[in-house]
Amino acid sequence: MSILIRNGYVLYGENLEVVKADVLIEGNRIVEVKKGINEGADTVIDATGRVVSPGFVNLHTHSPMGLLRGLADDLPLMEWLEKHIWPREAKLTREHIKVGAYLGALEMIKTGTTTFLDMYFQMDAVAEATLEAGLRGYLSYGMIDLGDPERTEKEIKEALREMKAIEGLNSERVHFVFGPHAPYTCSLALLKEVRKLADEHGKLITIHVAETMAELGKIQERYGKSPVVLLDEIGFFGSDVIIAHGVWLDSRDVSILARNGVTVAHNPASNMKLASGVMPLQRLLNAGVNVGLGTDGSASNNNLDMVEEMKLAALLHKVHNLDPTVADARTVFKMATVNGAKALRLNAGVIKPGYLADLVIFDFNRPHLRPIHDIVSHIVYSANGNDVETTIVDGKVLMLDREVLTLDEEKILNRAEEVARELS
């Protein structure tokens, strides 16, 4: 199968150079980017007046949580989790979670996300929905043992069951990732076992770390050190670890993350909404830490729109530093694309021959995107996910001219409403 995208403004290569060109995709790869490609193709897409961009990599989310969107707002993290989210999650069935995964996948396709790193329950069901949707999913079962050895064993068993089930699907588009929830919900025994299992099975690890001041206090009280120092001392870190949040980091923590090649998934909307704090983006980037971008779940964001997330990241760090030059459009665009792909060891996030054909087309024939001075600036500061009209993953068109081809949109919205009624 081949796709030819004609005559668009292409954000080309690592430096996002704007070139007016055609893009030829064969199989699941980009094979050529140049003016006037003459080759025939199975599918030809006219991108005149449009922008061809790398697809977005959501480096931290809980994709089925759209089901809980708007149920509890305006609260700090622990009260939100303990009083509202966890009691509802305890009632979720495998079928509910699958409906939530379809809803999340639909939203991601429609707003230009092509790959996501997820943490939730029943991830083999999420994997099935991801495969049907056509997205790329890195899927972790969120492990919580609260220091109870019986639960440690149960959580490891469930993670391994889900790992086997996802591997059994035999697809390059879905991957299992180990996902211990956080240092305050997981015992050291569980965290050490996860490190060992990830080495044994060659899997990535993702975990919430240093999200709130309350977490810092809890870990300080329990262990007498910061969450990052704690994880470093048990040998947990490596370049295969992606920590979500990393808001409360001192200079020692930052140098530990840099030394170990750990990636940080920044979630500005969630950090602002839960009033968790402002992550030290400038210090992390200056130390050479790879920083990606995530939305977190739709119950703390409240959507999965990575385009909106880029703008929030840029604005947050400008005002926090009282410096409009920080978190410039190109820096946050790379966080939302190539940096995320790099963390997942995925040859994507860049439009160039040889890279995976994960890309999106923005409709620029819209008043808020004209006149065109600087395309990257427009995407970060003026656009939102609804400006994406075509989404391609692994060389397959998932949405064309705003019509989602892989999922039944109406059915998913109706099922999500029914599940919401069942949960209330």
Ligand SMILES: CSC[C@H]1O[C@@H](n2cnc3c(O)ncnc32)[C@H](O)[C@@H]1O
């Ligand atoms: C055990 S699966 C994942 C678990 O994480 C919860 N969650 C959602 N958002 C956050 C956040 O910002 N910090 C910590 N935990 C979060 C989610 O509700 C699931 O229970």
Ligand SMILES: [Zn+2]
């Ligand atoms: Zn999270």
